[in-house]
Amino acid sequence: MGNGPIVIGLDVGTTKICAVAGEVGSEGIQVLGMGTSESRGLRKGIVVDIEAAVESIREAVQRLEESSSVQAGAVYVGIAGGHIKSFESYGTAPVKGRDITSEDIQRALEAAKAVYVPLDREVLHVIPKEYIVDGQEGITNPIGMSGVRLEVKVQIVTGSVSAVQNLMKCCERAGLKVIDIVLEPLASSLATLTEQEKQEGVVMVDMGGGTTDIAFYRKGVLSYTSVIAIGGNHVTNDLAIGLRLPLQEAERLKKTYGSALPSSRDEKVEAVLGSGERVSLPVDCLTEIINPRCEELFELIKAELINTGIYEEALYGAVITGGGSLLNGIDKLAEAVLGMPVRLGKPRDVALFTGNLSDPRYSTGIGLLLYGSESESPPIEYTDAFANIFKRMKRWVAGWFRK
Numbered sequence: 001m002g003n004g005p006i007v008i009g010l011d012v013g014t015t016k017i018c019a020v021a022g023e024v025g026s027e028g029i030q031v032l033g034m035g036t037s038e039s040r041g042l043r044k045g046i047v048v049d050i051e052a053a054v055e056s057i058r059e060a061v062q063r064l065e066e067s068s069s070v071q072a073g074a075v076y077v078g079i080a081g082g083h084i085k086s087f088e089s090y091g092t093a094p095v096k097g098r099d100i101t102s103e104d105i106q107r108a109l110e111a112a113k114a115v116y117v118p119l120d121r122e123v124l125h126v127i128p129k130e131y132i133v134d135g136q137e138g139i140t141n142p143i144g145m146s147g148v149r150l151e152v153k154v155q156i157v158t159g160s161v162s163a164v165q166n167l168m169k170c171c172e173r174a175g176l177k178v179i180d181i182v183l184e185p186l187a188s189s190l191a192t193l194t195e196q197e198k199q200e201g202v203v204m205v206d207m208g209g210g211t212t213d214i215a216f217y218r219k220g221v222l223s224y225t226s227v228i229a230i231g232g233n234h235v236t237n238d239l240a241i242g243l244r245l246p247l248q249e250a251e252r253l254k255k256t257y258g259s260a261l262p263s264s265r266d267e268k269v270e271a272v273l274g275s276g277e278r279v280s281l282p283v284d285c286l287t288e289i290i291n292p293r294c295e296e297l298f299e300l301i302k303a304e305l306i307n308t309g310i311y312e313e314a315l316y317g318a319v320i321t322g323g324g325s326l327l328n329g330i331d332k333l334a335e336a337v338l339g340m341p342v343r344l345g346k347p348r349d350v351a352l353f354t355g356n357l358s359d360p361r362y363s364t365g366i367g368l369l370l371y372g373s374e375s376e377s378p379p380i381e382y383t384d385a386f387a388n389i390f391k392r393m394k395r396w397v398a399g400w401f402r403k
Helices: 050-067 102-113 161-173 184-192 195-200 232-243 247-257 283-307 330-338 360-374 385-400
Strands: 006-012 016-025 028-038 074-079 085-094 121-133 136-139 149-160 177-183 202-207 212-218 221-228 268-272 278-282 318-321 342-344
Touching: 006 050, 006 161, 006 184, 006 360, 016 050, 016 360, 028 050, 028 360, 050 161, 074 161, 074 184, 074 360, 085 102, 085 121, 085 221, 102 121, 102 149, 121 161, 121 177, 121 221, 149 161, 149 221, 161 177, 177 184, 177 360, 184 202, 184 212, 184 221, 184 318, 184 360, 195 202, 195 212, 202 283, 212 283, 221 283, 232 247, 232 283, 247 268, 247 283, 268 283, 278 283, 283 330, 318 330, 318 360, 330 342
Parallel strands: 006 074, 074 177, 202 318, 318 342
Antiparallel strands: 006 016, 016 028, 085 149, 121 136, 121 149, 202 212, 212 221, 268 278
16 A cells, blocks of 8 residues: 555445455556445435435445555545435626636626525535536636636435435435545546546436436536436335235345346346245246336436436436346347437446456446545535535535536
8 A cells, every 4th residue: 555545436226235445556456445334214315214325335444444444534425316306597797808717707696596496405515517608609618717707507306305404314324424525427437437428428327226316418417317216126116016025035036137128038037036046937927027117217307308308418428336237138139218328337347356346336436536536625624514515515516616
């Protein structure tokens, strides 16, 4: 191990908790270790049992510490779930004929944030999509330019106040200090998308256990994000109900023999019923249940892309990542239903340790490491951690997308 700063990312998902540690060096980030545990106490990205969630986080962190010489203390935590919503806004600020400064940009962003937000929601990110100087559109960095009127179009991402507070409580009770909370689609994008894809137009689909996150990039910035309340667990539940199997056995069959594509395989597999009895099931029975649910998911994604005007702008197609993307044939089905090129998104640009982190399941965890390594703000002792984290999130996102 060298002498670079250590960054720890904590991906708190519906099916798994993943803690990853990395060392930041001159040539990038070196992954030092990883620990995972079964996720308990969460449903669709929201904490429903604090004690169970705390125990799962502790378990993942302990396994991280056992796999490396890192003592976990401060972490970057990912947040996702059905409570995440986004919408567009617009702000303006007078410049009065002088060169535009970062203070002018901040005033325009503050004006864009001055919109009604329900009391039970909190603004997480204010992401600039483009700047306009005296009517000239398409400007990505207006600093130093001359003009009299600065305008900005932004994407505002909001989340449930209670969901964020409960997530922070879980981390704190597990003995961790939260440096920042990061929107998981942003983290996954850092780990899986190329700069060219972000410039030309690409849809990132992060398929988790409880939900599927959608993020659309164009001209290098996040232009749209949303959540669909269908994930890998829904496929497992369909198998369990349709074949009358325990959930654990349905999950095993899905991972081992399941396919998203229709098939006519004359093959049978052995399954264990809740009573312990072993039965023989045709593989086609699995596919007949899995395929319709996966088609439904991608039809919903396609409808949303069309309704929001994104579909025609995604010149580079879609990148699917997350644990759900490991289902056999899911990329080919996605390509057929979406009608666009689809590739599997794996973490890249990191030096991996002996474990296999070059896996779509760890895209968010690796993305959190990349986020932490690029963050310019050092850890701070907070008196009001909740309020300060949101301030830091807004400052980081505004700065990162101006680069």
